[in-house]
Amino acid sequence: MAEFTMELNDDQKEVRDWLHGFAAEVIRPAAAEWDEREETPWPVIQEAAKVGIYSLDFYAQQYFDPTGLGIPMAMEELFWGDAGIALSIVGTGLAAVGVLANGTEEQIGTWIPQMYGDAGDVKVAAFCSSEPDAGSDVASMRTRAVYDEAKDEWVLNGTKTWATNGGIANVHVVVAVVDPELGSKGHASFIVPPNTPGLSQGQKFKKHGIRASHTAEVVLENVRVPGSCLLGGKEKLDQRLARARERAKAGGERVKNAAMATFEASRPAVGAMAVGTARAAYEEALEYAKTREQFGRPIIDNQGVAFQLADMRTSIDAARLLVWRASWMAVNGKPFTAAEGSMSKLFASETAKKVTAQAIQILGGNGYTREYPVERMHRDAAIYTIFEGTSEIQRLVIARTLAGMPIR
Numbered sequence: 001m002a003e004f005t006m007e008l009n010d011d012q013k014e015v016r017d018w019l020h021g022f023a024a025e026v027i028r029p030a031a032a033e034w035d036e037r038e039e040t041p042w043p044v045i046q047e048a049a050k051v052g053i054y055s056l057d058f059y060a061q062q063y064f065d066p067t068g069l070g071i072p073m074a075m076e077e078l079f080w081g082d083a084g085i086a087l088s089i090v091g092t093g094l095a096a097v098g099v100l101a102n103g104t105e106e107q108i109g110t111w112i113p114q115m116y117g118d119a120g121d122v123k124v125a126a127f128c129s130s131e132p133d134a135g136s137d138v139a140s141m142r143t144r145a146v147y148d149e150a151k152d153e154w155v156l157n158g159t160k161t162w163a164t165n166g167g168i169a170n171v172h173v174v175v176a177v178v179d180p181e182l183g184s185k186g187h188a189s190f191i192v193p194p195n196t197p198g199l200s201q202g203q204k205f206k207k208h209g210i211r212a213s214h215t216a217e218v219v220l221e222n223v224r225v226p227g228s229c230l231l232g233g234k235e236k237l238d239q240r241l242a243r244a245r246e247r248a249k250a251g252g253e254r255v256k257n258a259a260m261a262t263f264e265a266s267r268p269a270v271g272a273m274a275v276g277t278a279r280a281a282y283e284e285a286l287e288y289a290k291t292r293e294q295f296g297r298p299i300i301d302n303q304g305v306a307f308q309l310a311d312m313r314t315s316i317d318a319a320r321l322l323v324w325r326a327s328w329m330a331v332n333g334k335p336f337t338a339a340e341g342s343m344s345k346l347f348a349s350e351t352a353k354k355v356t357a358q359a360i361q362i363l364g365g366n367g368y369t370r371e372y373p374v375e376r377m378h379r380d381a382a383i384y385t386i387f388e389g390t391s392e393i394q395r396l397v398i399a400r401t402l403a404g405m406p407i408r
């Protein structure tokens, strides 16, 4: 087990500086354009692929860093550049992690390379769980997967929503109900290979922020996938369902929404994204406050402005520490006895919303325009308290964990 450390080692610093260079030189200058266009920034993803940032190898290296700091450090730097473009670069990772977590060696080897493509022909992937009537309440999911034994195929029907890269992805990972009696324990994940008939993009959403990231509905109409596309395989699924049925019988009630508790280990990564956006807005505000003069002196000479900056920086550093602690715990197999993963995501995302609003205030009228990036950063920051579990759900998970109550 790696000791918890608050200092990056030399290798990590080198990677951080490299990522920061990419964020400053490639991502940030493109941010306003892709925000206005509200389109996937393919040229930037291609650039990231060329230098090795858009690749499974890169994420695997960061993911398996025993200090746990590889992923949060990478997320913070990329999202410092721009949240919408960074999500377009790391969004595929959400689907890849779904396969890494549940897939067999063969599935990992077959599908993950197809999710990323290569530098000459980049692809993206989508992870489709949310539905119109199943957001926070994952157990209400309706998309069904039915096994056709004669053909060894699964047949998927339903509508997914809010899918990052939904419909434009080469590979979709779809979560579906295989046993409705078991609530979220009756779900399984499936690969939908490229160009599978029956999968189509529904509405593409016009969003408040992270507008360079594509978000859309995914419609599944009699989508047939081979049995080999069930992540983990049929035998493992049958065993898992049998255990869940036994437990449900013993408990005497339907197993409810345990999925709420399962994202604990991935939430710090979202917290790190929020830290990146918050830090970017804070830096803009600090620089502006030092140079903007009113009443014959820089506005930072006013305690009212300086104290805001002090609070902004303090919250950002506190958020990063919570994120790093939770990431270290996740990588080193420490149990989240106080829902520390949710804590980090809750605090960091609320910090990003608050700090970006303060940054607008410090920039005054300029902060309210698209001539300065803090307006975009504030719109972008609003996503962090919503996706991967809303702030209310984080509080619910933390409170129930502290109370020793089941998460449902």
Ligand SMILES: Cc1cc2nc3c(=O)[nH]c(=O)nc-3n(C[C@H](O)[C@H](O)[C@H](O)COP(=O)(O)OP(=O)(O)OC[C@H]3O[C@@H](n4cnc5c(N)ncnc54)[C@H](O)[C@@H]3O)c2cc1C
Pocket: 094, 127, 128, 129, 130, 132, 134, 135, 136, 137, 161, 162, 163, 164, 165, 207, 210, 215, 383, 386, 387, 388, 389, 390, 391, 392, 393, 396
């Ligand atoms: C830009 C974007 C990208 C996304 N990307 C993906 C993706 O790639 N894949 C995917 O599967 N999903 C994705 N999502 C979906 C996201 O995870 C959901 O939006 C989120 O889980 C909330 O669900 P909901 O929108 O249905 O809100 P609801 O669950 O309807 O919640 C509405 C409000 O009610 C509150 N609320 C709900 N239940 C409770 C409760 N028990 N106690 C207190 N308050 C409660 C919520 O906190 C929220 O404030 C994305 C969403 C967005 C906006």
